[in-house]
Amino acid sequence: MSIAHSIQSIGFLSNFSESVLAYPIVMSTHLLCIALFGGMILITNLRLLGLTYKSVTITDMIRSFRPWKRVGGVIMIGTGLLLATCEAEKYSPNPYFWTKMIILGLILVHGQIFRPIVYTKTEELDQSPVVPTKAKIAAILSLVLWTAMFTMGRLIAYWDTD
């Protein structure tokens, strides 16, 4: 608890959480990233599942989105870090917050597992007449993880200490 209190008492963080406008603006930015970059993730997954965007090659799609997803990821983590640390005392006992962090960890593990066999092997996927199962598994897991991610994010607000 005291560590949490010290974190949120850091000068600029306490100014930030007390600001009427800064807090909702940062939160809106966090949310907008879900729409823009979450949308790119979703569309990539729909393509990997062979559901739509069929005339766009997997290679073209993954290469086009990659730099933007990275930018989005940095903004999302940056704004998220700001939101959580400025209210560290409220977040540190919140089970939804920690579940969300575990899911974030699982998303990183997902990337590590599937990058070498799916996301960097897109030419191979494009040459195959049907999208290989490993790519479909990667897409379904990604959809499940990201859905859990934003759901937990929303539920953070529903937990109170009483």
Place this chain on the structure above:
Amino acid sequence: MLLQNAIADALNSADWAFALAECVHIGGFAVGVGSIAVVDFRMLNFGLRHETAARILRYSEPWTIVALILVFFSGLALFLSQTDIYLVNLVFPIKMYVLAAALIYNFTVHRKVATMENPSPTLSKWVAGISLLLWAAVVFGGLFTGFLI
């Protein structure tokens, strides 16, 4: 009235129902705005250069429409559960006007330019940029509405 009360009861009696409606609302706008943004992304020439904006729009549009329907109904449920609060909210009406503008723009100007055979790159970029701005404003409006409740 009866419908309004029934929905309000369901949502108020259980926190989880309100939370569920919110999650559908968020998931829905991620799909809706994301599927529009990918068309804008192409119009801005940021990527997907092997395919035309018209073709990408054709793929995106069914997802956009289904998602917007989900967003609409989950939003309506949220609104009906606390009508009195939304009606005095300062940001809520602004959000609704911006939303109306974004929807009209999306299915008229945006659609028209995205499906043009050979639109000028400048026109495409402006149309896509305005589309992104409008939808970003709707998302900001939604969050600020929640903050003022």
